[in-house]
Amino acid sequence: MALSSQTTALAQIPRVHIFPTAGEAADAVAEHLLATVKRNPKSVLGLATGQTPRHVYAKLVHAFREGKISFCDVETFNLDEYCGLTASHPDSFAAFMQRELFGLADFDPRKTNLINGDVQDVVAEARRYATRLKESGAVDVQLLGLGTNGHIGFNEPGSASDSHVRVVDLADETLSANQPSLIELTSVPERAITIGIADILHAREIVMLATGSAKAGAVRRSLREAPSTDCPASFLGTHHAVHWYLDNAAAAEIG
Numbered sequence: 001m002a003l004s005s006q007t008t009a010l011a012q013i014p015r016v017h018i019f020p021t022a023g024e025a026a027d028a029v030a031e032h033l034l035a036t037v038k039r040n041p042k043s044v045l046g047l048a049t050g051q052t053p054r055h056v057y058a059k060l061v062h063a064f065r066e067g068k069i070s071f072c073d074v075e076t077f078n079l080d081e082y083c084g085l086t087a088s089h090p091d092s093f094a095a096f097m098q099r100e101l102f103g104l105a106d107f108d109p110r111k112t113n114l115i116n117g118d119v120q121d122v123v124a125e126a127r128r129y130a131t132r133l134k135e136s137g138a139v140d141v142q143l144l145g146l147g148t149n150g151h152i153g154f155n156e157p158g159s160a161s162d163s164h165v166r167v168v169d170l171a172d173e174t175l176s177a178n179q180p181s182l183i184e185l186t187s188v189p190e191r192a193i194t195i196g197i198a199d200i201l202h203a204r205e206i207v208m209l210a211t212g213s214a215k216a217g218a219v220r221r222s223l224r225e226a227p228s229t230d231c232p233a234s235f236l237g238t239h240h241a242v243h244w245y246l247d248n249a250a251a252a253e254i255g
C-alpha cells in the first residue's frame, strides 16, 4: 500500500504510521480501505462510528461520487449500537452510518449489517448478530477508533480477549466522551451491544485510526504495555496484521 510521504514509520513498532494532521491520517485510512475494495469488490469491511472516522467516510463518498469506486458488492458489519434506539433515531449508530456513508454511496442495504438496538431481547439480538458475523466467514479489514480509556468497539476495560458479541454497560468515561456527539438525546444510553475482542481479532486485517491529544495516553498504553484487560486495545498487539494510523497529537506519548 502506498503511504503518504509524510508517513513516519517507527522502526521498533511495525505498522505504525504517523501523520502531521488528523486529516492526513484519515486520508491514509481512506486510501487503505479504497485499495482493499479495489482489490476485492466483494470485501467484507468492519466499520466504526464516532467522530474519528467521519473524514474517512467523507473521502470514501468523494471517491464514489467521482466514479472511482463502487461499494455495491461490499458487505459491512458495524461494531456496536446503543440499546434502546431505533435505527431512525438520530443518535443511533445506524442513523450515523446512513448520514455519513451508506446513504451517500451505493452500498446495498442487504449487505450492511447493523445491530438492532430497538429490541426487547437484547441477548437474542446479540446472538443473531454473532451468527451473521460467523456466516460471513471473516472480516477483511476491521476499522477501529480508540476510546480514551483504551476501549475498542464498546469493549470497555475489563473485557476479556476471548469476548464475543454481547450486551455491555458503558464506562463512565465513555458516557462523558460521547455526550458532546449527541444530537437529540440529553444523555448517552448506558448499555450497548458490541462485537467482542475475539471477534475483532478474527479480522484478517485491522486498521486503527486515533487522532487528537485526548487519545495519546490510550495509544501509549496500547502500544507500549503488555496486552491486558485494563486497556482492551492492547490486545491488538497479539494480531498479525494491525495498522495504526495516528496524527502527531495522538502519537505524542509513544516517543
Ligand code: F6R
Binding pocket: 047, 048, 049, 050, 051, 052, 053, 079, 080, 144, 145, 146, 147, 148, 151, 152, 153, 154
Ligand atoms: C464506535 C466505537 C468506539 C469509538 C471510540 C472512539 O463504533 O466502537 O470504540 O471508535 O469510542 O470514538 P471517537 O471517534 O468519537 O473518539
